[in-house]
Amino acid sequence: MLIHPLPLTPYREAWQLQEQAHAEVLAGGEEHLFLLQHPPVITLGRRPGVSSNLLASPDQLEKMGVEVVQSDRGGDITFHGPGQLVAYPIIRLNDHKLSVGGYVRRLQDVVITTLAEFSITARLDADAVGIWVDHDGLPKKICALGVRIRRGISMHGIALNVTTDLSYFNLIVPCGLTDRGVTSMHQLLQANTPSLQTVQQMLARRLQELL
16 A cells, blocks of 8 residues: 655645546555545545534635535545544455445444544444544544545545644534534644644554455
């Protein structure tokens, strides 16, 4: 697997890199893993009615410098921004003997085991996609997950809040869930928060081990 640690990369540019990698993998080339952060952007999944979960006006988004992109991934609405570690594996599911559901579960395991390395107990929720922690009496999402499988090859992936500015999530109803919160590693660990690079290295290691 070719690992690509990238600088801050606009969402559409990263999407194009994924498309190029997808074509290479489909042609029999090496698999890829992109690790990066995005400038502030709200992305919409393919779920029907997802745009109703965008709370901010176009003027407000423009003033804050937040782009809105209709993505082809699964899932609802989410925010990406600096301080959030994004991982996009481009792999052939058949080579790893994975169904689509099995692949999603593998990604979830990667995030949960990565967070455990930093003393964060994370879990799944039967009623909501993503990775959750219990904090201040509420279930809070710490990692979003949205994938697309095309011709047996994965695109998109996971977005883990490390030092993300959580105020941006006030612009949306994250994943369409009104009775839950959003958190980050920094909110949970405060002064003990690892660097994003440290988390990236651990996540990449776990992805390679579990995929």
